[in-house]
Amino acid sequence: MKLPIINFSDLKHQTETWESAKTQVRQALEEFGCFEATFDQIPLHLRKSVIQETKQIFDLPLQIKLRNRSNKPYHGYVGQYAMVPLYESLGVDDALSPGKLDTFTNLMWPQGNPSFSKSVESYSEQLSELDKIVRRMVVESLGLEKYMDDHLDSTNYLVRVQKYDKPQSNETELGLTSHTDKNIVTILYQNEINGLEVQTRDGHWITAQPSLNSFVVMIGDAFHAWTNGRLHSPFHRVMMAGDEARYSIGLFSIPKPGYIVKAPREMVDEENPLLFKAFDHHQFLDFYYTKEGQSSPAALKAYCGV
Numbered sequence: 001m002k003l004p005i006i007n008f009s010d011l012k013h014q015t016e017t018w019e020s021a022k023t024q025v026r027q028a029l030e031e032f033g034c035f036e037a038t039f040d041q042i043p044l045h046l047r048k049s050v051i052q053e054t055k056q057i058f059d060l061p062l063q064i065k066l067r068n069r070s071n072k073p074y075h076g077y078v079g080q081y082a083m084v085p086l087y088e089s090l091g092v093d094d095a096l097s098p099g100k101l102d103t104f105t106n107l108m109w110p111q112g113n114p115s116f117s118k119s120v121e122s123y124s125e126q127l128s129e130l131d132k133i134v135r136r137m138v139v140e141s142l143g144l145e146k147y148m149d150d151h152l153d154s155t156n157y158l159v160r161v162q163k164y165d166k167p168q169s170n171e172t173e174l175g176l177t178s179h180t181d182k183n184i185v186t187i188l189y190q191n192e193i194n195g196l197e198v199q200t201r202d203g204h205w206i207t208a209q210p211s212l213n214s215f216v217v218m219i220g221d222a223f224h225a226w227t228n229g230r231l232h233s234p235f236h237r238v239m240m241a242g243d244e245a246r247y248s249i250g251l252f253s254i255p256k257p258g259y260i261v262k263a264p265r266e267m268v269d270e271e272n273p274l275l276f277k278a279f280d281h282h283q284f285l286d287f288y289y290t291k292e293g294q295s296s297p298a299a300l301k302a303y304c305g306v
């Protein structure tokens, strides 16, 4: 089984191709919560240089990477975890706000590395257009246009670069534990090494096999909640085999601090009873990172399920 592939290149609003892509998006997100997107607005040389820059950053000494601190768990430097020894990542919160990527870059390379901040910024800005197209299509296809501006305004972007080292043995090894994303939409790009697996509703694992021309788009729990369960937020994990490291870069749209995620009333009726009470996303994350949240198979349901 393969993930659906949807083409977003040269899409214009209110054209037949837009409408057809919208139908595919809705179907893919209801069924898999995930699809592969081709989107050639981001030139191949930029995508390649972002992967090169990502490789470079993980070659920095550990004490430098540790400078990337965050008061939120799993947001600064993550690595050296016994559960997932192959995994390392570095996150930049609200990365598209002016200066954020420069500050991060200067933390990693005090002597400066403008090519890193420039590539990652330009890449992320252009990719945020894909995030918005997908969300626009979801909102339209659910007939929720009157909430469009509010919804599109409700998020900012976390950028996270990640490395999965090659396995230490000849066996396939766990790169990242199975989880659902907690945010709105995640868009992933990787080097040519596969490893991301997405669980279907009936429990099978599909390996994402994006090309250098495509991105993996995935729904998180907050969008699942906002659509009152209409969109699926799939479990996924990373499994590593072979003798090369995998690198990926994620763009995560996340409800802004203080924004209350609440399914519009149009999403709730007798057939679709309310699944989650309104919640503050960042308070939910605080819960998710407690022992109780971490051990819960469905953290959002445990936190604010009706």
Ligand SMILES: O=C(O)CCC(=O)C(=O)O
Pocket: 160, 162, 176, 181, 188, 190, 196, 236, 237, 238, 248, 250
């Ligand atoms: O590296 C990947 O492809 C997946 C990463 C992931 O699932 C995450 O950061 O939430």
Ligand SMILES: [Fe+2]
Pocket: 179, 180, 181, 236
């Ligand atoms: Fe994830």
